[in-house]
Amino acid sequence: MLAPTLQEKLAAILPPQALLTTPEDTKPYECDGLTLFRELPAAVVLPETEAQIVAILKACRAAGVPVVARGAGTGLSGGAMPHKDGVVLSTAKLRKILSIDPLARTAVVQPGVRNLAISEAAAAHGLYYAPDPSSQIACTIGGNVAENAGGVHCLKYGLTVHNVRRVRVVTIDGEVIETGGDALDSAGYDLLALVVGSEGLLAVITEVTVKLTPKPQQAQVALAAFDSVEKAGAAVSAVIGAGIVPGGLEMMDQAATRAVEAFVHADYPLDAAAILLVESDGTVDEVAAEMAEIRRVLTEAGATEIRVSKDEAQRLLFWSGRKAAFPAAGRISPDYYCIDGTIPRKALPRVLRQIDAWSAEYGLRVANVFHAGDGNLHPLILYDGNAPGEAEKTIEFGDRILELCIEVGGTVTGEHGVGVEKLKGTCVQFTATELLRFHDVKAAFDVDGLLNPGKAVPTLARCAEFGRMHVHGGQIPHPDIPRF
């Protein structure tokens, strides 16, 4: 329930159809792509201008009401899950591409613009926006910035943080701030990097200047089959170790290729224990030379079969299977749970072996797809939410995978964000000193904690509670913080 005074204020800011307060109207906003967690908000607002956003934030700030920003709701960690007493601020109506500067290779867009729409608009200039999360047909650039989204091409072209030049944001106090700049760098503290990946905790994004990348003259992908997952993992290191920076370097295990093949017919070798997709892009000569080198390295690494795409249609076909992996998993299992850990590449064989062992131990199937080039794993744990105890087992299995990722020097989330899902993992990954610095940063932007409360950065008390339950190797996490 929204306090009547706040409701009045919001009604004065927005047209009636842009302020939703009944459960029937707010229901579609109860969760994002992580459907395990749901909550109905007190209200949903759909502003069309930055001025409205400023006014909404000032009103919520004055009323002490939480605000959760939301793009397309495709997030996988619950970052856009509503707060029950709060307002969901949807950027769905802010979807104009404001300008494209083909010479500077930048585009200025509103936050509700879809990721793929930017590339479509830039195509006329021979340019595109490089980060390509699998949800790119639906997800918005505002959400991409909030989550620091990646994609299959970020090995070579970087994450969102590497591809955003400037962001315009509104703070909870209603101040409009621009961070970054149109040039290569800007002066002072890197507030832009803080906002990118801040999961809506620091400010609400109202405009984004993205960097555009020239479309390569030529792109080819090699599909390599291996008779063991470990060999495929070692081949990944061999490719990188040979000094090759592929446009994309993806791996799928047999469970994943079989699921996908039934769905999109990407023509994958189904008897292979694992496949790699290795893309080369650049000028025609460069691609020819690099592809020859890739072939050599993959052959030496024990590939049982290598196919190189002959034309653009075949290249897209090879990629279609990888991009459809999640929906395909949804077809072979009632439910699946996607993990997002990232590890140093050389730990790959060890982590895969362990996941395999746990899969047997829990009796839960796992389909592995991942951005192997940057060590970002996406094991999909297949389970049946209706089978008693299976969801709990799945969560425990997932937590163990994430803790293993931290143990080998990695992180609990490569690209999906912490949201509500990985708060526990965050307690394990970061020291109390680092968490305190996070809270310092948060306080500099939002001292009352009204923006997306309860997400992304756990309170120390929460970590302490978790620490009580979870003693790792006889070590209590955060021994230096007060217990109760």
Place this chain on the structure above:
Amino acid sequence: MPHDATVRERPAADAVATLVARLVADYGERAVTNAVVCEQHGHGEGLADPAPPDVVVYPRTTDEVAAIMRLCHAARVPVIPFGVGTSLEGHVAALYGGVCLDFSAMNRIVEVNADDLDCRVEAGVTREQLNADLKGTGLFFPIDPGANATIGGMASTRASGTNAVRYGTMRENVLGLTVVTADGRIVRTGGRARKSAAGYDLTRLFVGQEGTLGIITEVQLRLYGVPEAISAAVCQFADLRAAVHTVITAMQHGIPVARIELLDDVQMRACIAYSKLDRFEARPTLFFEFHGTAAGVAEQARMMEGIALEHGGSAFHWATAPEERSKLWKARHNAWYAALSLRPGCMGFSTDACVPISRLADCILETREDVAASGLVCPIVGHVGDGNFHLLVLYDPRDAAERAGAEALAKRVSLRAIRMGGTCTGEHGVGIHKLDALVAEHGEPAVAVMRAIKRALDPHDILNPGKTVPAAP
């Protein structure tokens, strides 16, 4: 004193004396109060307005830095980190005295992970030391600001340099850090994983903070495979406009040039005399370097030469042999000293404007007219592939009016870049000289957030006070 309440004052003399005595007791000959040493540590390069610290300490470990930090925190005495003192913006000046931490004894290469293309080094390792150590691994660290700066200093100032157009700046190449906070705690940010969406990006917050939020003691860096082939070429133009438009066209075509450096006619005249570049004329000139496979390099160079010829450039002078290449780049790196030799007895400082490439021609040509009107001698060099150029402003230190004119010119360059959607500093940082420009660039609300971050991470304003973020108006 809270950071934004007033301009800071020097700490009480007795507090400093007690602290210095303690440091001398703890660190022996690694805590130096000798006036000459303090004087050396009180300034970088560029505008010389030295401000010596009270003591210079040479820590050997992160734990020692943390212990020193705790003492300074308790005594409320400023701490200023010092690499090799090549900063151009007054970053190392001890404006309020205090403790200078010289990182020359923390120069170990902690680990090199060839398989993962990364390494971890202590803050005092220099760029050339790292690359010498990497010889034989097939890897290199590309960021090259010219000076043989320390990695810690480069991370602190978010340095870039001649090949940022291909490899990015320190922002893109620092994977993680060990930082000592104002109260002497040790934080490790980032890590070896190539990407992380967990927590705020403290790594990038500490990259470019100029020692004002924490003291960087170790840096995890991204490394690159040494390219199979490298070639360099030089091309000369009749006028500056043609040279700049050549760059813009090349960028538009997406040619992945590793470096493109612009030297104007004044700078070329200086370099020809200083570095004996007899083959060249004193005309606007572009230096190129291409990295890649043998085929790729040949193809890039062919495309680049085609574009240059269309803009009236000379045929390429090639330098494929390593000695010849290094002679060229040495000449480029010595541009600063060459420029100073144009007016013996004069001093110089550098501007650091960086604009979107679509505004580069406007910005450089307007600046050139501004220089002509000012009557000053100011050669132009630029890492123009990324829109960054420097005016080397020469002035006579005995002539107060000339110095004032030089500083006014530099300020106009900063504001011009900002007006064109760019920045007052592409790579040198804010330091003490660009505090006003920071506000002009980002606006007071954004600077207020920076100030709030400073206050949160350094409540007593002991970390390199007076730099990077201006006091509240």
